[in-house]
Amino acid sequence: MIVMARLCYNEIHEQTQWERRRAMANEEQRLVETGQRGDVEAFNQLVRLYEGRVYNLCYRMLGDADAAADVTQDTFISAYRNLSRFRGGLFRSWLFRIATNACYDALRVRKRRPSISLSGAGNLDDDGPAFDLPDTGESPDERALRHELAAAIQQGLEQLPEDQRVVVILSDVQGLAYDEIAEVTSTNLGTVKSRLSRARARLREILRAGELLPSKFRHDDV
Numbered sequence: 001m002i003v004m005a006r007l008c009y010n011e012i013h014e015q016t017q018w019e020r021r022r023a024m025a026n027e028e029q030r031l032v033e034t035g036q037r038g039d040v041e042a043f044n045q046l047v048r049l050y051e052g053r054v055y056n057l058c059y060r061m062l063g064d065a066d067a068a069a070d071v072t073q074d075t076f077i078s079a080y081r082n083l084s085r086f087r088g089g090l091f092r093s094w095l096f097r098i099a100t101n102a103c104y105d106a107l108r109v110r111k112r113r114p115s116i117s118l119s120g121a122g123n124l125d126d127d128g129p130a131f132d133l134p135d136t137g138e139s140p141d142e143r144a145l146r147h148e149l150a151a152a153i154q155q156g157l158e159q160l161p162e163d164q165r166v167v168v169i170l171s172d173v174q175g176l177a178y179d180e181i182a183e184v185t186s187t188n189l190g191t192v193k194s195r196l197s198r199a200r201a202r203l204r205e206i207l208r209a210g211e212l213l214p215s216k217f218r219h220d221d222v
Contacts, residue, residue: 032091036083043083047076050092053174054099060169061103063158071106075099089183096174096184100166107162156206164199171196 028049034042054075059068075098086094157165163185170176170184182192 028091032083032086035080036086043080046091050095051076053092054095057096057099057169057174058103060154060157060173061100061162061165062106063154067106067110071099071102075102078102090180093176093180093183096170096176097186100184103166104162152207153203156203159206160199160202164195164202167192167195168199168203172200 028046031042031046031049035046051072055068055072058071058075059065062068062071075095078098079095082098157169160168166185167181170181171178176184178189178192178196181196182189185192187195
């Protein structure tokens, strides 16, 4: 009887989640179509929906809060100017593609002017978002450990090649499926899987070899 009740609950929960996602998709489509007709407020609602995620993507790619804020702003300006060219599909994928390309542009500029050091980009006091989980009443020590781990991961990300960095961010931070990552990065599914596998392996090597991980997360047998 208990098993049946759980099954019913799971089915109801899944149905509710599906209906919620469908409602959100319909609302997003409405906002896009309204924005394409020139409604600025509709586009502003899209900005509010995605500004946090776009900034997070840019911050993880660039490792600098100010640069990420600038690229985030450029992303939405470009999206607004080109909204009429959006021809359907996932608006999120289209927006992330714009953000990713803008990050690549910023990285190219940085390579031509390499005098700026970002060695402190993982500092806990910066304005960048961490790989945070919701606060569950954690202690100050637990919060400090979580931030230390987040900073270590960010430093590791910055050592990855750009094509590997973006796929691991889109997958493991943004939670995108492989096919959507392929769309964002304009690559095929096999390339996405290959880059993601190499990125994860390389990130583990960087974290272990450089002892970036907090001691709690290190193991003698790795």
